[in-house]
Amino acid sequence: MKIVVVEDEKIKRITLTDALLRAGHEVASYDDPLNAIEAIKEDNFDLVVTDLKLPHMDGLDLLKNLKAMRPEMPVIVMTAYATVDTAVKAMKLGAYDYITKPFSSEELLLIIERLKEYKALMDENKNLKKAISERYSFGNLVGKSKQMQEIYNVIEAISQREATVLIEGESGTGKELIAHAIHYNSPRKNKPLVKFSCAALTESLISSELFGHEKGAFTGAVKERKGRFELANGGTIFLDDVDDIPLPMQTKLLRVLQEREFERVGGTTTISVDVRVIAATKVDLLEKVKKGEFREDLYYRLNVIPLKLPPLRERAEDIPLLVEHFLNKYSKKDEKRAFSREAMQVLMDYKWPGNIRELENMVERILALSKNEVITPSDLPDSLFESADLRRDLHLTSILDRGSSLEEAVANLEKRLITLAIERAGGNRSEAARMLKLKRSTLQDKIIKYAIK
Ligand SMILES: Nc1ncnc2c1ncn2[C@@H]1O[C@H](COP(=O)(O)OP(=O)(O)OP(=O)(O)O)[C@@H](O)[C@H]1O
Ligand SMILES: [Mg+2]
Incomplete structure (x- = not known):
């Protein structure tokens, strides 16, 4: 240089x-x-x-x-x-x-x-961006939005490197899945990926978990024990909810990040490890730094490669692909199930506060609750509709979208209502006629007219 x-x-x-x-x-x-x-x-x-x-x-x-x-x-x-x-x-x-x-x-x-590595990485990333046109998945990650493509590129580029990664994203956006993707695409893939969640733990507990302890270090320490950093030697450690680490503990972590060295609790021997660090947080860590709740120098040590995962509502175009992915995952063998266009639209309009995890659970639940081969809006739970009005409107707009005349649209609606009533009546036509306040014979005529099965 x-x-x-x-x-x-x-x-x-x-x-x-x-x-x-x-x-x-x-x-x-x-x-x-x-x-x-x-x-x-x-x-x-x-x-x-x-x-x-x-x-x-x-x-x-x-x-x-x-x-x-x-x-x-x-x-x-x-x-x-x-x-x-x-x-x-x-x-x-x-x-x-x-x-x-x-x-x-x-x-x-x-x-x-x-620095040399970092520069090589940046150059590589630039080239990759040019080379990769469009990808729909990366390992177990699914998504074709611009944001996801960008994330695939970064993962690809950084996997081969040693740099520390900070993954920021709301709950259920795939932080852990990404840590997996990075580790298993790296030269460390045959060494352990050790996970540790720092959420809601006391300083002393985090200390002995991360760094281990010597025999007799505290009451209850009957045997010496290796910490996660030692267990991860040669591999990767995934520090989840890193924002939750108490301040005094942050100082100790900083030292490990800078020198890859520490002592076990109650020990005096310095232990050196070769570990790649991937950290994750649900909150804006820089905000915590500004409030004085997170050490600024530690933030910069962690944030060498920032990876921000967008919430699902900001990339609704990925929803159909994800739904397809989860349909395959949760359908029984040889079962071919699908979401109607209208039902898919409901999923795309919903805000998904629990992000991909919520979508995954929802698809699984819908498949279990409905027996229909094609899932329509009536198979979806009410919680997916912002309001009952929206649900009604959706039926109507989907009729209008087809460019029907009023007469056709009303006929279509009539057919749907009759079908729904018969379903609710468990196939009993007299009961359905009562629900609709129709004579049984009139209902019979309409069933024939609309070819309702
Ligand atoms: N891009 C994706 N493609 C397919 N599945 C995904 C994707 N992102 C997340 N998932 C799935 O969603 C679920 C939640 O993902 P994960 O546990 O990685 O999220 P997280 O960000 O770590 O959540 P939390 O903050 O709550 O710990 C998992 O079942 C995961 O397999
Ligand atoms: Mg997680």
Whole structure:
């Protein structure tokens, strides 16, 4: 890589430059940010590594300038421990990463390696977007909407990489399914995928679950126990409801994300693991950061690759495909069942607060409750209609949509009402005639006229 180093302290500048040169990079180093800016204007660099405390210009201002000049160019900032706040500010301004002083050159080289991966990933993603025209499914994921296509592309691109993924989506949008897809498409697929939900657990419980404990660490710890991070070694850990981790625990998690190191509860030996982290949340995590309920630095560590799952109501065009998928899943063997156009329209109009999980349960339930081969709106539970009026209107609009004359439309409605009454009467025509306040003979005539079976 072609790297610019900005550091005003001479010894540090030289050490850093040497280390980068030895690792095979090309380096241009400056003590004055203004000179660095001049050089970057002139030439194409891959990366800037800059100190935050500089003469003539604050490191953050330098960052702003660089982002304005070359938005795509990554910047790594170096900061003293006492100014981690500034580092977070830098991340917000678009820095790629930060490193706290003092650091070893290996640490910086590691970040640069990760950056190389990240760049390769972004390029690959761009190419994929061009290459993949339209796909209706990815593994167990179904959907052909623009949003889903985009998600398939990202999964494809990131599976081969190590980067941490943060999946954000309402309940039932498929977060866990996506974590599966990423893991089982990755080189780690033969190693474990360990799941852990952080929802509503105390700090000490999360600690001993994630990191394990030594024998006698607390009352009840009769044997040593491995935590989820150890069990996931070589594979992937899926941290569900990560937003629910108590603040003190977030600090410990941050360390694991940064160094892949921890101690068991009650233990002193440091354990190193090789684990890929995928986290999921139902809430807007950045909102929690703003409210001070979630550590900002942890947020940035988790949010390396953000994956936002849209709620089902924002991609209603996927509903027919999903329904088809669940019909196949829940129909008995050799049974061919389908939803009528009108019934499908009801499913597409409904808001699905429980998203795909609710749709799946609903299809299963409808199939169990109705014996009709073709499911019509009358087979659907009332909860799917926003109001009784909508249900009535739907019947009417579907008649109008066919472009019938009033006479035909009324006849059609009459036929449907008679059919419904006979169904409700369990096939008893006298009972149906009473329901409709018709003479039995009149009903009989109409049954023949409309060829009602
Ligand atoms: N794109 C999809 N295609 C097919 N099935 C899906 C899709 N997305 C989700 N599902 C199914 O919907 C159900 C819910 O998915 P999942 O458990 O992954 O959601 P979640 O976002 O983790 O939900 P929660 O937030 O409640 O934990 C599962 O049965 C899953 O198989
Ligand atoms: Mg889930």
